[in-house]
Amino acid sequence: MKPYNGAKRPEPTPVAPESADAANGALPDPDGLLAAALALAAEGVKVFPAHRVVDDGFGPTCTCMDLKCKSPGKHPRNDHGSKEATTDPGLIRQWWQKWGVHGRLNFGQTLTGRAVVDIDVAEGKTGDATWEGLCVELAPSDWAPGTLTYRTGRGGTQYVYTLPEGESGGKADGYSNKLGTHVDFKTGPNAYVMVPGSKTDDVYTVIVDAETAPLPEWIAEKARKKARQGSEGGSVVHAGSGSQLSDLLSLPADDPYRSSNDWVAAVAGHYAGDAWKFAPPRGWTWYSDMVRAANATSAEPHPEDRLAKTLWSVWEAEAAKHEQAEAAAVVQLLQPGGAFFHNVPEVPPxxxxxxxxxxxxxxxxxxxxxxxxxxxxxxxxxxxxxxxxxxxxxxxxxxxxxxxxxxxxxxxxxxxxxxxxxxxxxxxxxxxxxxxxxxxxxxxxxxxxxxxxxxxxxxxxxxxxxxxxxxxxxxxxxxxxxxxxxxxxxxxxxxxxxxxxxxxxxxxxxxxxxxxxxxxxxxxxxxxxxxxxxxxxxxxxxxxxxxxxxxxxxxxxxxxxxxxxxxxxxxxxxxxxxTADLVALAGASRGGISALEAAKAIFETEKPSAAQKEKARRRLAKLVEAGQLEAKAGPAGAGTVYRAPSGALF
CATH class of the missing domain: 3.40.50.300 (P-loop containing nucleotide triphosphate hydrolases)
Structure with a gap:
């Protein structure tokens, strides 16, 4: 048997779906993403909008604009993620019109009744070797994947299968979310993978355009065995506090590990650490909001009383690490009083x-x-x-x-x-x-x-x-x-x-x-x-x-x-x-103009207020300083009048 990963993986032959409504030219779709999403929806697969990795001239960045995004291009744009997934083509096109036509949209596809073997090779991960070992150990000698296959945006491979009739997938059907080190098993209504045409480091593509095959029994049994090991306290490996936040958040909503306080503490630890990476720190509100949002995506969210205790405990522990750094940051922002109050320009820049x-x-x-x-x-x-x-x-x-x-x-x-x-x-x-x-x-x-x-x-x-x-x-x-x-x-x-x-x-x-x-x-x-x-x-x-x-x-x-x-x-x-041209107005008047007359012209009222007359007086005084008018005492009781300088022509 020849394993279908590792050194002998086939060279990718990308197959991009035709542009959606290409004949009508309705919506631009250069990567075939919209077409792929609509095709999946037509088959009954629900999809939802996600962020995308773009390069606006500042390097690859997730459209969420979080500089420390832990899951760039793979987290939902909508409030409730896969729970709001749809097969409605009208809604899918609305999302595309809002974000996709500007190149700022990916789609996720949910996995009800389907399963995906996800082999991760990014950043030196050993998914290829694990998968090859599983194939040699467990698969029949003449076995080949023989199913729809994706190349991920980070160079990995995803094999897509259908589950036996009557199964929706996930914990309810006895499946683990892991097959081995860096080989995930994604399945069920709360799990998802990206739709071809989505972009993270690179664009997701179809490398084997085939019918979705039934899930091989040997893979199913391996996933069930992993689940049994987990429930019996065996050696199943879960993402722990040292794992990437993206690993923790990508666990299926019904994964047993999500129900443990370890999972909440690990997620909280990541967000607490992130909160202190900025000057000033993002603060408790941001931190608690992010952890609560992550908790809400679980099939069985942690109750508020238990969650609040974990939130506070993790935050205090992280804050203790930064007491000196926080004090140093405050000192850097302090200024000497003399410099603050004396180095001030007379007129603001x-x-x-x-x-x-x-x-x-x-x-x-x-x-x-x-x-x-x-x-x-x-x-x-x-x-x-x-x-x-x-x-x-x-x-x-x-x-x-x-x-x-x-x-x-x-x-x-x-x-x-x-x-x-x-x-x-x-x-x-x-x-x-x-x-x-x-x-x-x-x-x-x-x-x-x-x-x-x-x-x-x-x-x-x-x-x-x-x-x-x-x-x-x-x-x-x-x-x-x-x-x-x-x-x-x-x-x-x-x-x-x-x-x-x-x-x-x-x-x-x-x-x-x-x-x-x-x-x-x-x-x-x-x-x-x-x-x-x-x-x-x-x-x-x-x-x-x-x-x-x-x-x-x-x-x-x-x-x-x-x-x-x-x-x-x-x-x-x-x-x-x-604008009231006070210089021209004064030049046209033999005796000059008063602040009252200027205010009437400026504010276009016969009864200017005292404040308006004072504003007019200030404008006239500026024109005197500039040499455009001169101020003279008016007739008895009339106050100051402003007129054109001697010799000026109008």
Whole structure:
């Protein structure tokens, strides 16, 4: 007999399914993944969406964006994994439209009524040798696998078999999940393997395109014997605390080891260790959420009282290892008081602005609040374009160029793509790819519940600027102060790492008495959202209006505006449509203008408030300092008037 693995394994002859609906050109499917998933579903095999390993220019990365992902490209995208698997082609196509057409989707296939012999050879594992030994010892001399065979993304081999009629697989039918060292036996409704066309290190392919054969009796008996050894306390080997987290999580949901406290402790140990690998550490909330999520995937999850004890015990043990490291990290973040309070520039350095007119200051978040359809995304795209060095100014104010922008296109990304296509259409696509990276769709985690995630996404993208479009998609429940504080922590972690933060958000529907929103209270959500921002801009108008208003509700230095903005929907650009030209106004008046008259022109009201008159006075004073106007005492009781300098022509 010739073993079908090890040195004598056949050379792979990949067979990729034809592109799904290729005749209609409905959906692009370069690796045949969608076609394979639909074909399996048509045969009654349930599939579900999983993450994929991609290379966005920063090396192979799982689309979950976790830098320390323990199972890249093989864990579910949906909340309940294989428990939400389906044979519905419409739902499968929806998943594909959402993630697959952008190359960011794998599919898993469940194994009810089927079994897979999974031979692992990655990173020096000895699955080939184990399988060869099993074949020599147990298989008939003339035996050959003779069934559908996959080559995995990490170079291993998977033989797919059908179980005897009436069996669904797993523990219920007396099967172990192991045949030997680095040879797994995956079977049952809670087990899964990847669909061909999925990608981890490489793309999963079909290397023997054959009918799925019945499970050979010798393999079945070996799996049952392993299960009996386990139940009798024999020598069956389970993934222990020294195993990879992916090994622990990939155990079938009904595997007996999952019911042991050892399994929970091992999983908790991995996540506790991960939590301390970041500065600052991810913290108890992230750690406990991750372990509870893993526990929930078991057929018989551990009860909360027992789970809570294990969680706390493991966390305390891990924290004790890091007491000195934690203290050192804190010391590194401490600054001398003299340097903190004395090394301060008189005017904040500007990301967007000049002199005292600053709309976005370095190290402080800028929030643009607006109702739907009035151009906040259009304005953000122009700021992005300036930030990556493709235009010098936005609304007439300079924008400091940065290195790379991460755009979180979470709110209606298809619409964002269409809007951006107008303004970026004439730009070099290679430059855009070098300087701009886009995350499409929901974030990998709620950014308020996991505040370090935003910082880590920026780190992974190599970005010094992040544009969050929009806050409602970054965190759920923004009207809750706990969520608002969580989001503020996320932005502050990110700012501390030197990343500039621009946030797009929504206003309440109307201000007082249906008027234009003009206070920070008119920005939707918890007060901590605006309290933690350095600058807040409000845009107002009706959806689709070419002319909208801009108000600077919170300033890092002096107030800028108000302005009226003109959106050119054809080119995707925005200009200042109207501002009160105080120099021209003063020049046209024989006696000059007062602060009251300036306020009436600026704010377009016959009854400006005291605050508005003071803002107008400050703008006039700046023009005097610049030599564009001169201030003179007016008639008795009239106060100061401002007029054109002597000799000026208008």
């Amino acid at each position: 500007a990301v967007w602005g000049h002199g005292e007119e600053i709309l976005w200051a370095e190290g402080e978040a800028l929030l643009i609040g607006a109702p739907q359809g009035v151009g906040k995304t259009t304005l953000a795209h122009q700021i992005i374009r300036a930030r990556i060095g493709l235009q010098p100014t936005v609304l007439g104010l300079p924008v400091a160029p940065g290195k790379r922008v991460l755009l979180l296109a979470m709110d209606r990304p298809a619409q964002t793509r269409r809007a951006g296509a107008r303004i970026f259409a004439g730009d070099d696509p290679h430059r855009l790819s070098e300087r701009l990276v886009v995350w499409e769709g929901p974030p990998p985690a709620d950014l308020a519940r996991h505040p370090e995630t935003l910082m880590r996404m920026c780190e992974q993208a190599g970005a010094d600027t992040v544009v969050v479009d929009s806050l409602k998609d970054a965190a759920i429940g923004l009207s809750d102060d706990e969520v608002g504080a969580g989001w503020n922590r996320a932005r502050q972690f990110t700012l501390r790492e030197g990343v500039q933060v621009l946030e797009l958000h929504h206003t309440v529907k109307r201000g007082a008495n249906g008027a234009e929103p003009n206070t920070l209270a008119d920005i939707y959500g918890s007060t901590w959202i605006t309290s933690g921002a350095g600058s807040v801009i409000s845009l107002w108008g009706e959806a689709g209006d070419p002319i909208v208003s801009l108000r600077h509700l919170k300033q890092p230095f002096a107030e800028v505006g108000p302005f009226r903005l003109l959106h050119d929907h054809t080119t995707g650009t925005t200009t200042v449509h109207h």
